[in-house]
Amino acid sequence: MVLCRTSLVVASLFIGLIVSRPALAQDMWDWHIYGGTIVDGTGQEPYQADILIRGNQIGYIGKVDPDTLRVQKRVEASGKIVSPGFIDPHAHGNPLETPEFRNFLAMGVTTILLGQDGSSPAVGSLDEWFEKVGEVRPALNIAVLTGHGSIRSKAGAGRKNPTEGELQEMEQLLRTDLKAGAFGMSTGLEYVPGLYAGQDELERLAEVVGAHDGVVMSHLRSEDDAEIEVSLDELAAQGKYAAVHVSHLKVVYGKGVERAEEILDYIEGFRKKGTRMSADMYPYSASYTGIGIVFPDWAKTRDEWKNALHKGPEVLRSYLTDKVARRNGPASILFGSGKYAGQTLKEAAGQEGLSPVDLLLEMGPQSASAAHFVMDRELQDRIAVGKGVMISSDGSPTMRHPRGYGSFAKVIRYYVNEKEILSLEEAIHKMSGLPARTAGLTGRGTIATGHKADLLIFDPEKVSDRATFENPHQEAEGFGWIMVNGQMAREGGTFMDKRWGRVLSRSAR
Numbered sequence: 001m002v003l004c005r006t007s008l009v010v011a012s013l014f015i016g017l018i019v020s021r022p023a024l025a026q027d028m029w030d031w032h033i034y035g036g037t038i039v040d041g042t043g044q045e046p047y048q049a050d051i052l053i054r055g056n057q058i059g060y061i062g063k064v065d066p067d068t069l070r071v072q073k074r075v076e077a078s079g080k081i082v083s084p085g086f087i088d089p090h091a092h093g094n095p096l097e098t099p100e101f102r103n104f105l106a107m108g109v110t111t112i113l114l115g116q117d118g119s120s121p122a123v124g125s126l127d128e129w130f131e132k133v134g135e136v137r138p139a140l141n142i143a144v145l146t147g148h149g150s151i152r153s154k155a156g157a158g159r160k161n162p163t164e165g166e167l168q169e170m171e172q173l174l175r176t177d178l179k180a181g182a183f184g185m186s187t188g189l190e191y192v193p194g195l196y197a198g199q200d201e202l203e204r205l206a207e208v209v210g211a212h213d214g215v216v217m218s219h220l221r222s223e224d225d226a227e228i229e230v231s232l233d234e235l236a237a238q239g240k241y242a243a244v245h246v247s248h249l250k251v252v253y254g255k256g257v258e259r260a261e262e263i264l265d266y267i268e269g270f271r272k273k274g275t276r277m278s279a280d281m282y283p284y285s286a287s288y289t290g291i292g293i294v295f296p297d298w299a300k301t302r303d304e305w306k307n308a309l310h311k312g313p314e315v316l317r318s319y320l321t322d323k324v325a326r327r328n329g330p331a332s333i334l335f336g337s338g339k340y341a342g343q344t345l346k347e348a349a350g351q352e353g354l355s356p357v358d359l360l361l362e363m364g365p366q367s368a369s370a371a372h373f374v375m376d377r378e379l380q381d382r383i384a385v386g387k388g389v390m391i392s393s394d395g396s397p398t399m400r401h402p403r404g405y406g407s408f409a410k411v412i413r414y415y416v417n418e419k420e421i422l423s424l425e426e427a428i429h430k431m432s433g434l435p436a437r438t439a440g441l442t443g444r445g446t447i448a449t450g451h452k453a454d455l456l457i458f459d460p461e462k463v464s465d466r467a468t469f470e471n472p473h474q475e476a477e478g479f480g481w482i483m484v485n486g487q488m489a490r491e492g493g494t495f496m497d498k499r500w501g502r503v504l505s506r507s508a509r
Helices: 005-016 022-026 102-106 126-136 148-154 164-180 199-211 228-238 256-272 302-311 314-326 345-352 356-363 377-384 403-418 424-431 433-439
Strands: 028-034 050-054 057-062 070-076 081-084 086-088 109-114 141-144 184-188 215-219 243-246 277-281 287-290 333-335 369-372 389-391 455-458 481-484 487-491
Touching: 081 424, 086 403, 086 424, 086 433, 102 109, 102 403, 102 487, 109 433, 109 481, 126 141, 126 164, 148 164, 148 184, 164 199, 184 199, 199 215, 199 228, 215 228, 228 243, 228 256, 256 277, 256 377, 277 377, 277 433, 302 314, 314 356, 333 345, 345 356, 377 389, 377 403, 389 403, 389 424, 389 433, 403 424, 424 433
Parallel strands: 028 070, 086 109, 109 141, 184 215, 215 243, 243 277, 277 389
Antiparallel strands: 028 050, 050 057, 081 455, 287 369, 333 369, 455 481, 481 487
8 A cells, every 4th residue: 555654644733733613513423434544536645534424425524522523323444544435437237137236336336337338228218217226226326328329229320321310319319318417428439330430420429418518438449459549539539529538448459568658648649639538447458348349340240240151251251260360369258148158269169169260150249248368468557557547347247257346446456555556545536536527426536525425444455356257256355334325335344235326417416
């Protein structure tokens, strides 16, 4: 754990000079958290202070006399860190099916942003979805983006260039969702139907997002080393109208620290020109997505794949052979769903007595998802510490990838404690204050008077990510006290029965 001890002492002495207000003794408080070291999510130095909470808000931060307080419950945090609950800016899952979201809570996440990669909840209207989620009362806070692919499909554009009428309908659908409370729009330009979108379409929609003070979060058109700058250019063009954000920043096939610095400098170049561009990343060297990622654009759907086989499989076979080889071979593709879940492409092919490519030809592009071991650890580690880069999981309760259960705990265990390339306050900022500011989650993400009481109390040295690729659904350890909206979701290591999350609306803030 990296802390500036001199600054900590100075801050503690300063706060110790604060005299408790007489009103504090007259008020009734729900919680008094005392003795802990506060890392407030801003990236600033830690300090020591008490926190008083009433309802769902932080009411006071400073030195208090406990003998004069009227308080319902006290938590001693001596020797521990008190931080904001973490905010996952790129998460997946269905709160109507798994409202407990234990995978996120166990690693300190108290707010998630859904509607990613161009796909938002499949409901009649976002208002309707908000109401349904509110009724099940999720265990953590839920914010949502509008999926570009979803509104594209609703408008009837599908896999073609939209007509002017369809574009106008997409704009109206987006406008309706933003007014209902969506925090922006996500795009999935490597997936159907997002891959069919042109620059004019994306910029027109970005203008709508910007008019509602939202953010465009994008799964880039390509994350491959040779094409990532062009993909960033495309996103930056949308940045003329709205804040833009790179989802799960990575450089597939790229190698080394120097290449990471080139990409970070490229993004910084846009910022210097006035573009509001940020990014998130998860701390693993394997991605997780549909097996269709290795298929060409002309064979992404079931019909296109069938048509390619009908015309003759040799062109498709040649493409797949090259693509799989470039992605580190069949042993680097680990199926996470479908018939072969838990096996690599190499193992599954051997089981069936087929070559890996022939098995893919037989399976098709929409048959399964898989972990793809295509990233360079040194490169990704350098990206993690980059300016404007925050932490995400890109995970869910059901995904067969450890990132859905371990990402935020791994940042503390790996980047802070082991490699010491992030200080604790920097790491917490990347997991709380920075994503809150990026998404527009006002009143959350930092510890401040009047902010919502989403809080963690923990010993950084005891934080551990237990999820592995072999056993991806093992909960993280070390976050013993987790507060959501002023209520304890986990107390002394034990999860509570009640769920305290809520649906967050950009319009309501």
